[in-house]
Amino acid sequence: MNTLVKKIDLSVFIYSIIGTLVFSYLLVSQISHRHLYVFLIGIGLGVSLYHASFGFTGGWRNFIERRESSSLRAQIIMLGLAVILFSFFINSNSWIYQGKMIGAVAPVSLSVVIGSFIFGLAMQLAGGCGSGTLFTASSGNGKMAITLIFFMIGSLVGTYHFDFWRLAPSLGGISLLNEYGKVNSVLLQLSILLMLYYVVFKSDQKQNSNFSHFDIFDFTNFKLFKGPWPLILGSVLLVFFNVLMLQAAGHPWGITFAFSLWAAKIVQLIGIDVSSWAFWKLSYPSTALENSILADPTTVSNLGIIFGALAASALAGNFFKASLINRKILIAAILGGFLMGYGARLSFGCNVGALFSGIASGSLHGWVWFLFAFLGSMVGVRFRRVFYS
């Protein structure tokens, strides 16, 4: 017990608790109780992401470089669970409010192909994806904080080029749920995930003699407050919180729209009028730009992730562990962050909004995103060696 108390970063933990209380009060008193729910779900996501070290970037890189598949298998299981659960809820009435919940269905277009490829490449340079960048930056990783700043800038530039990418060839939004019905679309997606799992574990087994299906279920070192949590717990909790997000917000979990919005609000302060850009004239972005930043649900869930990761890192005694940042790594963080932001805007989101929530919602664009981001990562892993050698 004494050891545990010693290791807790009390000042940071108190900071996160006070921040949580202040924002909770502000959201429920001035905006809505549903914003409070979204905020609390964000905290759950932040804690889960941190303690399970749940990131797409490292998992994909481990598989590409060494065929080590544990993280990728956990992600496949997460997607399978989400596909099943979301099929019950999409287009049905919420438990929390009166109205239907909608999926993250976006067009299958050339911009998705290019954007997801860029994103996949860039996340290997930066060392973190959309969710990874947010939770690691929140837990005091200076390099990822730099990545986050350039993620926002890249995302804003992506909105500036909206007119150009809008004209890219597109098949429009394709919802497998609508095309094939609930049962068939779930069976189709589960079959693909099962095949993927088979291919992934076979190549791991071939290369690594110590392969085990059960490594992601390993609770041996599990500590609730300090972590680490096993990957499977991370998978289950991320699905659980994404379902709650769907129930509370009416749409699945997303991250990167808020980055564009934050950057747009900041540059407006220095006199750049983004409201004249085509993207910021669209119905939702224009409203979000004029509205309080705290009315945007994506911002609110991101704030929750920030406080959740902050509290979790304080409990683990790992807040702000100094990391070596040399010039090459700094360039990788800047370049990776910028390209991730730009790619996310082109491809309708990141590994969360497009891949996780997209596939869970039965949107074909999620699968396209997965494929091309993985191909991008294969290239990115090679580029990464230039910066991290």
Next chain:
Amino acid sequence: MKRIIYLFILTLCLTFAFLDHDSNGVAYNPLFHNHNDQTDGATQSIAMPCGLGGSENHKH
């Protein structure tokens, strides 16, 4: 010291959110509307933020 600077920068960012909330207010709550709600004569659509605004959830 670096930890304090880090938290200070985070506090500045959060203050920015407060100030933005204070100056802009909540003229429109994206979580409280339905398809084809008529508000002040304008058709509102469900708000699912997406990159290029091309989601089927939008009515741009």
